[in-house]
Every structure is written in structure tokens, then in C-alpha cells.
Amino acid sequence: MSTILIKNAQVVTMNGQDQILDHANILIDNNIIKKISAETINDKADKIIDAKGKLVLPGFINAHTHAAMTLLRGYSDNQNLDKWLENIGPIEGKMQPEDVYWGTMLAITEMIKNGVTCFLDMYSHFGSISQAIIDSGIRGVNSLALVDVNQADKVNLDDKLKTIVSWHGKGDRRLTTCFGPHAPYTCSGLLLRNISNLARKNHLSIHIHLAETRKEVSDIKRKYQMSPVELMVKYDFFSQNQVIVAHGIWLGDRDMTIFKNNKVSVVTCPSSNLKLNAGICPTHQLTNHGVNVALGTDGAASNNSLDILAEAKLATLLAKYFSSDPAALGANKALKMATINGAKALGLAKEVGSIEVGKCADLIIMDNSGPQYLPNHNLIANIVYAGKSSDTETVIVNGKIVMENRKIIAFDEEKVKMEFNKRVKTLFK
Ligand SMILES: [Zn+2]
Structure with a gap:
């Protein structure tokens, strides 16, 4: 049982009315936001944080990453996706569960320092990633990576389902789990169809x-005379399923309408897409079609950082360039992509993504006393276009402080760096 009272903050709620509250107080009771008020809150609290002159925002949501790829940061730069996959494959093949655990812990450290309170992962060694989420105090959705093209072993989906369900809800419900079929070129049609059926049945x-x-x-057009999205429809992949599509770069109007009609969310990863020269996601057009668009960093091997606020700025700039329209995807929309849209994509919009009474307390306190926040003509524009994720001072996840005044307190940061470096040394020996 613990309570936290945040006093005198400027609160960017990201609620349905996009309210920004001045001199507001927030009472957190255990893991829940209990009160938000401009009036003084007299309830006793175990911890009081005076946030005068500071901003409180919902924590950023990294809706697509491969956290443990921090181990490969800077290893295969300046390649396209195919060549890059070819280069990193042999190292990934050598990775042990401990490598992935410490790689994920380092990524979580970096994300927390960048104000990220929740992420969606996909990588091998599912248990190591799940354990890192539980141990670190962050919120995470872990998707079990599945591949069957060119694989010696057949995928036993019943076993995989048991694994997914066994971790679901652990760590005070901070960890949720789901299916992560890698891509249409690494998964057979049969596997994709079976995953779709199982996900529907089990609400995953x-x-x-x-x-x-x-x-x-x-490749897909040549083989099937349809787009990858239409191929997924053929496999009955979307109907009555919550599907999160990473990248969604090469989309036609029909594909976007399919996404809209099936409530598919798209996660754009602009830095990774530019770096691998994969293309530019039509975020503005997707948004106009009514598709939910969120932000991801992708892995640190193709980004090379895990900074959602930086992705938000890049996404808005790319949308303006790509649409030849400086009004496309403004700062407010970009900040939504970094917060509430991420929560919607992950099926967590009732729990997180905005600062509202009754929601889980996943929030960050940012220091906006720096010169980049002056003058204050438009606070949201200042945050997105001029702010830095390193302005994040304090991070609260599920009502617990995981970083205070830029010091990680949920775990030992120095130990994480030391163990990570040890694993890298062995892996690249
Ligand atoms: Zn990816």
C-alpha cells in the first residue's frame, strides 16, 4: 500500500478533450490515479513530489521494438533490410537466454531514461524478455516470435499458447503477452491462419x-496477385482480432480501408525505416482513413536509439514532406501517437496512455525549465519539436517510482551495464 501526491504540476492529460491543467495535483493510490484536482488535495500521502514549474505527461509508449537488439547496436549499419538480416542472423543464432535478458534490461534502462513506461516486444527467448519486464518495473507487452519458413522444426502452437498464457498478467499485471508471427515472408499461410484462429479464441x-x-x-504480388494486407485477409487474419502491424509502409487505399474496417493499428518506426531505406509510412493518409497509428523505435540495431519523443518529431516532419503539406500530422497528433494511440494499439487504452482518474499511474515528470521551452506559445509544439526525452526527470509505472531525478531506483543501473558488457564480450568473441 502506498500513495504518491504530485503537487503543482502542469498536466498534459492526453484525455479525450486534450486538456492541459495548470497547477494541478495528482493523487496516486497504489497503482491507480485516484484524484486530479486544481484544488489542494489534503489526503495524506507516503510520498510528496513538488512538481512546480514542471510537466506531467502520460509515459511514452514504444509500440514496436526488439529490446535485446541493443546487443547488436552499431554492428551492421548502412545496410538494407535483407543484407542487415543476413549480417545479424549468425549472432542472433548464438544468443543465450542470459544475453537476451541483459540486452532487454539495458534497453529498458534506456527507455525509462527516455520517458517510456510501456513497450511492445518481439524477439526470441520469450521467458528472458518476460522476466526482464517483471524485474525492471516497466510495463510491457511481450509477443512470442513465431517463424516456420526454412525451419527444421514444426511450430507446436498448443505449446506456444501455453507459454504465452503462463506469463500473461505477471508482475502485478504489468506484463501482458500475445502472438508475434514475424512476417508473411517468414511464416507460412497455414501458420498465420492457425495463429489467427487461436488468437480469436483466446482473446490474444x-x-x-x-x-x-x-x-x-x-514478391507477394508475384506469387499471389495481391498485396500483403490482402493476403492476410485471405488467411482471415484480421477479423475479430486485435492486430498490431509494425511498419505498414507500402500500403494502397484498399489496404488502408481493410485496416480501418478491421480496427488494425499501424506502428510506424520512422528512424529504422529511413536507416534501412525501407520507405516512409503514410501516417497522414492512414490517420485520414481513420486508422490508429502509434510509434515504435524498432530495435537498437536499426535505429540506433530507443527514443519515442524523437520518433514523434521525425514522424511529423516526414508526414509533412511525404504529403507536401506543412499542416499534415501536427504536434498534437504526434504526441497522441506517442501516448494514447500506443495504448490503443496494445489493447491497453482503458489502463494507460492518458492521465485520467481510474487509470493506472504510468506517468512522467519532465523538466521544462530549459531555454528550448521558451516562449510558451504552444506547449505541445514545444514538447514535440523542441523538447528532449532526456528532459524526463521522474518516471512512475503502475504507481511505483522507477526513476527519480534521473536516477533509476527500481533496479541497479550499473549492474545492468556491467552484465550487458560481459554478455557482449562473450557474444562477439
Ligand atoms: Zn521490427
Whole structure:
């Protein structure tokens, strides 16, 4: 049992009315936001944080990453996706559960320092990632990576389902789990169809890479005379399922309408897409079609950082360039993509993504006393276009302080760095 009272903050709620509250107080009771008020809150609290002159925002949501790829940061730069996958494959093949655990812990450290309170992962060694989420105090959705093309072993989906369900809800419900079929070029039609059926039956989300490269689209068009999205429809992948599509770059009008009609969310990863020269996600057009668009960093091997606020700025700039319209995807929409849209994509919009009474207390306190926040003509524009994720001072996840005044207090940061470096040394020996 613990209570936290945050006093005198400027609160960017990201609620349905986009309210910004001045001199507001927030009372957190255990893991829940109990009160938000401009009036003094007289309830006794175990911890009082005076946030005068500071901002409180919902924590950023990284809706697509491969956290443990921090181990490969800077290893295969300046390659396209195919060559890059070829280069990193042999190292990934050598990774042990401990490598993935410490790789994920380092990624979580970096994300927390960048104000991220929740992320969606897909990688091998599912248990190591799940354990890191539980141990670190962050919120995470872990999708079990599945591949069966060119694999010696058949995928036993019943076993995989048991694994997914066994971790679901652990760590005070901070950890949720789902299916993660990698992509249409690494998964057979039969596997994708079976995953879709199982997900529907068990109310589990599906996370997949889709329409990421020109080559993926042209290969599928040649083989099936349809787009990757239409191929998924053929496998009955979307109907009554919560599907999270990573990238969604090469999309036509019909594909976007399919997404809209099936409530598919798209997670754009602009830095990774530019770096691998994969293309630019039509975020503005998707938004106009009524598709929910969220933000991801992708892995640190193709980004190379895990900074959602930086992705928000890049996404808005790219939308303006791509649409030849400086009014496309303004700062407010970009900040939504970094917060509430991420929560919607992950099926967590009732719990997180905005600061509202009754929601889980996943929030960050940012220091906006720096010169980049002056003058204050438009606070949201200042945050998105001029702010830095390193302005994040304090991070609260599920009502617990995980970082205070930029010091991680939920775990030992130095130990994480030391163990991570040890694993890298062995892995690249
Ligand atoms: Zn990815």
C-alpha cells in the first residue's frame, strides 16, 4: 500500500478533450490515479513530489521494438533490410537466454531514461524478455516470435499458447503477452491462419511486421496477385482480432480501408525505416482513413536509439514532406501517437496512455525549465519539436517510482551495464 501526491504540476492529460491543467495535483493510490484536482488535495500521502514549474505527461509508449537488439547496436549499419538480416542472423543464432535478458534490461534502462513506461516486444527467448519486464518495473507487452519458413522444426502452437498464457498478467499485471508471427515472408499461410484462429479464441493480440519493404510487396504480388494486407485477409487474419502491424509502409487505399474496417493499428518506426531505406509510412493518409497509428523505435540495431519523443518529431516532419503539406500530422497528433494511440494499439487504452482518474499511474515528470521551452506559445509544439526525452526527470509505472531525478531506483543501473558488457564480450568473441 502506498500513495504518491504530485503537487503543482502542469498536466498534459492526453484525455479525450486534450486538456492541459495548470497547477494541478495528482493523487496516486497504489497503482491507480485516484484524484486530479486544481484544488489542494489534503489526503495524506507516503510520498510528496513538488512538481512546480514542471510537466506531467502520460509515459511514452514504444509500440514496436526488439529490446535485446541493443546487443547488436552499431554492428551492421548502412545496410538494407535483407543484407542487415543476413549480417545479424549468425549472432542472433548464438544468443543465450542470459544475453537476451541483459540486452532487454539495458534497453529498458534506456527507455525509462527516455520517458517510456510501456513497450511492445518481439524477439526470441520469450521467458528472458518476460522476466526482464517483471524485474525492471516497466510495463510491457511481450509477443512470442513465431517463424516456420526454412525451419527444421514444426511450430507446436498448443505449446506456444501455453507459454504465452503462463506469463500473461505477471508482475502485478504489468506484463501482458500475445502472438508475434514475424512476417508473411517468414511464416507460412497455414501458420498465420492457425495463429489467427487461436488468437480469436483466446482473446490474444497479434503483432506482425507487414508491408515493410518494396521487395516484400513485389514478391507477394508475384506469387499471389495481391498485396500483403490482402493476403492476410485471405488467411482471415484480421477479423475479430486485435492486430498490431509494425511498419505498414507500402500500403494502397484498399489496404488502408481493410485496416480501418478491421480496427488494425499501424506502428510506424520512422528512424529504422529511413536507416534501412525501407520507405516512409503514410501516417497522414492512414490517420485520414481513420486508422490508429502509434510509434515504435524498432530495435537498437536499426535505429540506433530507443527514443519515442524523437520518433514523434521525425514522424511529423516526414508526414509533412511525404504529403507536401506543412499542416499534415501536427504536434498534437504526434504526441497522441506517442501516448494514447500506443495504448490503443496494445489493447491497453482503458489502463494507460492518458492521465485520467481510474487509470493506472504510468506517468512522467519532465523538466521544462530549459531555454528550448521558451516562449510558451504552444506547449505541445514545444514538447514535440523542441523538447528532449532526456528532459524526463521522474518516471512512475503502475504507481511505483522507477526513476527519480534521473536516477533509476527500481533496479541497479550499473549492474545492468556491467552484465550487458560481459554478455557482449562473450557474444562477439
Ligand atoms: Zn521490427
